Amino acid sequence: MISIVILGTGNVAKHLFDVFRDINEINVLQVLGRNKHKLSYFKDKVATSTDFSKIVDADILLIAVSDDAVAEVAQFLTGKKGVVAHTSGNVPIAALGHKSRRGVFYPLQSFSEGKPIDFKKVPICIEAENKVDLKSLQELAQLVSFQVHEISSNQRKSIHLAAVFANNFTNHLFAIAGEICADNDLPFSILAPLIKETVEKLDYLPPIEAQTGPAKRNDVKTMESHLNQLKNKNYQDIYSLLSKSIKEKYGQKL
Amino acid sequence: MISIVILGTGNVAKHLFDVFRDINEINVLQVLGRNKHKLSYFKDKVATSTDFSKIVDADILLIAVSDDAVAEVAQFLTGKKGVVAHTSGNVPIAALGHKSRRGVFYPLQSFSEGKPIDFKKVPICIEAENKVDLKSLQELAQLVSFQVHEISSNQRKSIHLAAVFANNFTNHLFAIAGEICADNDLPFSILAPLIKETVEKLDYLPPIEAQTGPAKRNDVKTMESHLNQLKNKNYQDIYSLLSKSIKEKYGQKL
Structure with missing residues (x-):
């Protein structure tokens, strides 16, 4: 006991x-x-x-x-x-x-x-x-x-930092996605299967291999059209910065 | 048929x-x-x-x-x-x-x-x-x-943009979290239950209400310690920008 x-x-x-x-x-x-x-x-x-x-x-x-x-x-x-x-x-x-x-x-x-x-x-x-x-x-x-x-205490500090990316920040991205849906008369629930798949995929592939999307394939036209749709300055900056980080990770020219 | x-x-x-x-x-x-x-x-x-x-x-x-x-x-x-x-x-x-x-x-x-x-x-x-x-x-x-x-075509454009946030960008954040784990001899799988919970929670709460973490409560000390741990310039910028966006969303002073 x-x-x-x-x-x-x-x-x-x-x-x-x-x-x-x-x-x-x-x-x-x-x-x-x-x-x-x-x-x-x-x-x-x-x-x-x-x-x-x-x-x-x-x-x-x-x-x-x-x-x-x-x-x-x-x-x-x-x-x-x-x-x-x-x-x-x-x-x-x-x-x-x-x-x-x-x-x-x-x-x-x-x-x-x-x-x-x-x-x-x-x-x-x-x-x-x-x-x-x-x-x-x-x-x-x-x-x-x-x-x-x-x-160790040092490792725990790193886990806590990683958890901010994996939980706090992803949740904020979900909130942004939800706002975009609401602004266009779409229910957030329409994204639920995609979000679930994003996470289920991690059981099969490490995230570095599961990456897809316009930034990874350096699809400049689509990225420009997306940036034009965003009105909120923070969201534009987030779109640009995350796209830049993905492009660099996959060796696309900036 | x-x-x-x-x-x-x-x-x-x-x-x-x-x-x-x-x-x-x-x-x-x-x-x-x-x-x-x-x-x-x-x-x-x-x-x-x-x-x-x-x-x-x-x-x-x-x-x-x-x-x-x-x-x-x-x-x-x-x-x-x-x-x-x-x-x-x-x-x-x-x-x-x-x-x-x-x-x-x-x-x-x-x-x-x-x-x-x-x-x-x-x-x-x-x-x-x-x-x-x-x-x-x-x-x-x-x-x-x-x-x-x-x-409509316009709504579909918005869904596609929202999907980039909800899928492509979150996956990149998972990749960053995975890198932080690997750099500290931690298995990425240690984050799996947290990531699953982040998504399961969306069935109960809209993401705007599910937000937690140092940026939301404007915990400056923790955010500084996290920034100091990050070596990659893009990841530092992502940490700062997403924290700024969360702080503004929840009305914290910048």
Whole structure:
């Protein structure tokens, strides 16, 4: 049995709490958070507190707060016996101070309120400074997911950056595509099969080989006609810059 | 029974031919193409010819060639009784010349060699200049897909532009994310669940509401750290420009 304390009440804290609760080998002892309203989600299911001086000890103390608050919350955990691990993509392990047994338990996924996630498929990136703590985090990770990776702080920084391209930026491109549809009385759903295929193809081909489109084949006429259709200056710049980057990647003359 | 002639031997021609062959109500009479090697794919299954002066007549003559070649191929169809329809996203119906019964039969999907497609889910965008021809194209489209849309040439141009954002550009972002992973000894597959979730979320939320990440919350520190990690000048510019566009969209101060 692994005992856990969760510090934080946001989306990551909620999703982790829900998945931990369903696993017999995990016992969540306490959830802490400053925001009473957000804490109410956990209230009837586990001991809760807004008072960070009253944190109980546990095998693993998980800090699931915003990046900026990790170091501050970690200070309350000085002297705890358990492993102190944060759940952030972009925060180095060193942010946890130098007194605790330090670790990272980073679930690489985008969590939204109310949208259920199959945790078994979420890659968990773990890091620790000694073998015993690494083993503890590994045990916990393997209970919730099939995909557990030992990842250094530097690698985790890179994953976080790659995730911005693969998730945040692609979503913005979807939003732009949606705007173009709306401006022309077309439902965004008409693009759904294409978008799904774009992603399904990645199971067969690496993206570098799956590339198609006017920029790759340096189809200047089509690119000009597309640029003329765009009214928003940012979208024109995005079109030009991404086309330039694709052209260079595939050795087309600029 | 709808009779069809296909002009062209590329990916779209092949995929359409394969789906037509499986439908009892469709009879493909002939496939034409200049490239003998490419034509061999069809040889044992249907009458083929490299001679465009020997095109037989049919209810629908489908031009599935590259955008630049549509007008040229259409010239061979002057005098044919059937509907002449091209399959292009970015070519106006007028490119078919002014003598034929003109139409468009545009399957909105990215077709790759060897990667099977469930055509029932591919939106087919049809256009014609009279009701009888529109009905013929509609009948054909409904035999192959559940999603048939009557779309004007102008709307089709917009869809094609939106598709470049939703497919070509997102794929390039996936390629950049893959490069960042490779540079840091990480498998690209670690991002797969995140990428799948990015797209699955679109069934629940429009992309404008699904946006997350440092640019949306104007997290300057994280964006600076990300920019410092990028070595490629294009990728730096893409990071800055997409972040700027997201910030403006969500009303963050620049």
